[in-house]
Amino acid sequence: MTMIVNVTGVSKTYGGLHHILENCSLEVQKGKRIGMVGPNGAGKSTLFRMIAGREEPDSGSIWRHPGLSIGYLSQEPEFDPAKSLLDIAMESSKELARINEELHRVEARMADPEVYGDPAKLERVLHRQELLLVEFEAAGGLAYRNRVEGTLRAFGFQEEQFHLPIGVLSGGQKKLLGLTQLLVARPDLLLLDEPDNHLDIRGKRELERLINDYPGTVVIISHDRYLLDVVATQIIEVSKGIAVLWHGNYSEFAFEKNVADASQAKAYDVQQRELKRLEASRLRLISWSSGGQNEAMIQLARNVQKRMDRMERVDRPQGSRTMALSLHGSRGSDKALEFKGLWKVFEGENGEDKEVLTDAEMLIWSREVVGLVGPNGAGKSVLFKLILGEIEPTAGEIKVGPSTTMVYYSQEHQTLNYDSIVVDEIRKLKPMYEGEAYSFLGRFMFGKNEAQKPIRALSGGEKSRLQFAKLMLTPAN
Ligand SMILES: Nc1ncnc2c1ncn2[C@@H]1O[C@H](COP(=O)(O)OP(=O)(O)OP(=O)(O)O)[C@@H](O)[C@H]1O
Ligand SMILES: [Mg+2]
Structure with a gap:
């Protein structure tokens, strides 16, 4: 067995208070499929960032096999919102990305009247384009693009979406795009931070298949026990500052x-x-x-x-902690939300319209709990935005019951102000003494240390918990 990554005695603190990781060690063997699990805030994403070389440990060392290529999918991938899907997906090959970008520039020049009006200039630009196309092909660009397009299609993207700007993608779609980038680049080691988060059933199945068929080594952070059972043959458990390796899938x-x-x-x-x-x-x-x-x-x-x-003390076994939730709204009556004949059409880039909702209707009675399901990109978040009045329907109207107030828990944490401090964010919503605010946050499993952090420093799970906490302070029905 060949070791490709060795983390030895790594410690990490943020802000000097308590240790996130303390003397943590782990190793990754070549060709393995490893699931990483552990409670929110345990330090899983932090470990990934350090293995990927994006962050340094305070002490300890991280050894990577010489020449090892690492592909890292972050928990909340971000892309340049102006670039197109296909451009981003192609970006994982630096060489091809460069040629591609230059091609775009050359094509833009050809549309410039100063160029196309001048035969000599046009000829030069055309010649340049020709050379770039040859270079693209020589660098394996066509085969690469085929692979990219094939993977995008496997993830449920349609041909006509390939040239859309990233800004319009749903949360799940962004994850899929990040995955596409990595899968076509085929690095030796894939580090996937909750790739299944936000994926629909089809996306999850495809993800399972791709991980199982992947020629290299994969470490995947997930809170989905089913997925880990299907793909993982080892589990790394991160908790209380250290990592422990277990052999077998999640059930074992x-x-x-x-x-x-x-x-x-x-x-x-x-x-x-x-x-x-x-x-x-x-x-x-x-x-x-x-x-x-x-x-x-x-x-x-x-x-x-x-x-x-x-006597060497045995730690007290930890029972699982749970959160206390109560939504306090006044008692509403009859219809909470109703719409009929609702249309939402987005204007496409090249005049092609994208119909997200076509003549949709729905009636929700007060006190009903409704689950909204559908494939990635079907328009679930769009519907929420319509209901909240953040965007206008193309046709139709949404009637909100007179006694209905709404709170919204967002998929991508957009409702959080990343610069503000956790406890301030809570006290802004409801005046509270400091102690009161801390104990309120305690119910959501925020220690005093976490409560004083800026929101951008929180782990994915902690951000979700904070949104829940805010939700509880907003009267809603
Ligand atoms: N830049 C930072 N500044 C301060 N604290 C941070 C920073 N980055 C992470 N943390 C803290 O480190 C701890 C571990 O975070 P990390 O994101 O690694 O957790 P995680 O195990 O990935 O959790 P989740 O399952 O919620 O994604 C958390 O308490 C988090 O608030
Ligand atoms: Mg994380």
Whole structure:
């Protein structure tokens, strides 16, 4: 077996307070499919960024096999919103991206009246284009583009979307695009940070297939047990600052971990009983020492104390923590939301319109809980924006019940102001004493340390929790 990544004794803190990772070690063997799991904020994304070389550990070292190429998909990938889907997908080959960009420039020049009006200039530009096309082909550009287009199609993108600017893509689609970039570049090691987040069923199936067929090594962070069962043969569990490697898929990991937790619980109980017994005997010895007169008794009591101090403590097994949720709205009556004949059409780049909603209708009664499902890019978020009044329908009208107030929990955390501090964000919504705000945030599992962070520093899961917390402060029905 060949080791390709070795993380040794890595520690990391942000802002110097508590350690995110403390003396954490792990290794990645060539060709493995590894699932990385652990609670929100455990440090999974941080580990990925360090392995990918985007961030440095405070101490410890990270060794990568010489020449190892790494492809990294971040938890919230960001792209230049003005570029087209195909351009971004092609970008993973630096060489081809350069030629491609130059081709775009040359093509733009050909449309310039100053150029096309002047035969000599035009000839020169055409010649340049010709050369670039030859260069593109020689660099394997056509085969590469075929692979890119094939992967995009496999992920459910349609031909006519290839030239759309990225800005219009849904959250799931951005993830798929990031994946496409990596899969066609075929790096030795893929680091995928929650690639399945926001994917519909079709996208998930395709993702499973691609990971299983991938010729290199894959490490994938996911909170989806099913996906990990299908793709992973090893699990790295990140928690309490360290990483532990388990062999087997997620179910095997969960089983073994249960066994391990149970035996830890047992060991903890046994140790606690022993500690109680020793403490009782220490106190007894002190009481027999006649108020400290009997030196022999005092010495024995000290020995007992030493024995207690020397015992290597078994950690208390952690039960899972849960959040307390309550949405406090006033009692509404009958219809909460209704629309009929609702249309939303976006104007396309080249005059082709994109019909997202065509004659849609829906009626939601008060107190109903409705799940909205559909493939990526079907228009679920668009519908929400219409309901919230952020965008206007092309035709039709949305009726919101008179006693209906709305809160919105967004897919991509756009409702969060990334520059503000967590606790301030809460106190802005509702006046609270500082202590009150901290204890409110505590219910959402934010420690005081997290509560003082700027929002941009939060992990993906922490941002989601904060949005929930804000939701709870907004009266809604
Ligand atoms: N730049 C930063 N400044 C301050 N704190 C940070 C920064 N980046 C991450 N953190 C903190 O480090 C901890 C670990 O974050 P990380 O994103 O690695 O968690 P994660 O395991 O990926 O969680 P999730 O499952 O929610 O994505 C979190 O408490 C987070 O708030
Ligand atoms: Mg993360």
